[in-house]
Amino acid sequence: MNDKTFTEIKKGYGSFYKDLLRKGKLPLWSTGKGFWGGVIADEVYEAFKKIKLHKHKTFIDLGSGDGKAVLIAALFCKRAVGIEIDNGLYKKSLEMQNKLNIPNAIFFNNDFNDHSISEFDFVFVYPDAPMHRGLEKKLLNELTGKLIHYGHHFHPQNLKAKDKFLVDGNLFTVYTNSNK
Numbered sequence: 651m652n653d654k655t656f657t658e659i660k661k662g663y664g665s666f667y668k669d670l671l672r673k674g675k676l677p678l679w680s681t682g683k684g685f686w687g688g689v690i691a692d693e694v695y696e697a698f699k700k701i702k703l704h705k706h707k708t709f710i711d712l713g714s715g716d717g718k719a720v721l722i723a724a725l726f727c728k729r730a731v732g733i734e735i736d737n738g739l740y741k742k743s744l745e746m747q748n749k750l751n752i753p754n755a756i757f758f759n760n761d762f763n764d765h766s767i768s769e770f771d772f773v774f775v776y777p778d779a780p781m782h783r784g785l786e787k788k789l790l791n792e793l794t795g796k797l798i799h800y801g802h803h804f805h806p807q808n809l810k811a812k813d814k815f816l817v818d819g820n821l822f823t824v825y826t827n828s829n830k
C-alpha cells in the first residue's frame with residue numbers, strides 16, 4: 651500500500667475524466683466486446699485493504715478498461731495484470747502507468763478469454779455482461795485463487811461466495827471455486 655501514489659492515481663484519472671467531459675464525452679462507451687465504465691478509485695482501494703490484497707502476489711483484472719483497478723492493485727501485489735480488448739483504453743492504461751511510474755503492472759490488449767487465469771491469486775471483475783454468457787465457464791474451469799467481483803449486477807451462479815461487504819454502498823463479493 652502506498653497512500654501517496656494512490657492519491658496520484660486518483661488525481662491522474664480525475665484529470666482524464668475532466669478532459670473527456672470538457673470535450674462533451676462521458677467516461678463511458680461501448681467497446682469491441684462490451685461496455686466500458688470505470689470503477690471508483692476510493693471504493694476499490696478500501697476493498698483491497700479489506701481483503702488484505704497485500705498478502706497476495708498476483709492479481710488480474712478481466713476487462714481492465716483504462717487500467718485504474720490494476721494500477722491500484724499494483725500498490726498491494728507483486729504483479730498486477732490487466733487485459734482489455736479496446737485499444738484506446740489499453741493505450742490510456744499504458745500512458746497512466748508511465749506517468750505514475752508504476753513498474754509492476756502489465757497490460758495486454760486482447761481478449762481475456764485467450765488468457766489463462768489459473769495462476770492468479772486474485773481475479774478482479776467489474777462485469778459488463780451476464781456471467782452465463784461465457785465468463786462463468788472460464789472461472790469454473792480455471793479459477794484456483796479468489797474472484798473479487800465489483801458491483802450489484804451480473805454475479806456468478808456456481809461459485810461460492812466467501813465474503814461480501816459494501817463500500818460506500820457498492821457491493822464487493824469474494825468468491826472461490828469449489829471445482830478446484
Ligand SMILES: C[S@@+](CC[C@H](N)C(=O)[O-])C[C@H]1O[C@@H](n2cnc3c(N)ncnc32)[C@H](O)[C@@H]1O
Nearest residue numbers: 681683684686688689713714715719735761762
Ligand atoms: C465495466 S468495464 C471494467 C473497467 C475496469 N475493470 C476498471 O478498472 O475500471 C468492462 C471492460 O471489459 C472489457 N471487456 C469486455 N469483454 C472483454 C473481453 N472478452 N476481453 C477483454 N476485455 C473485455 C470492456 O471493453 C470494458 O472496458
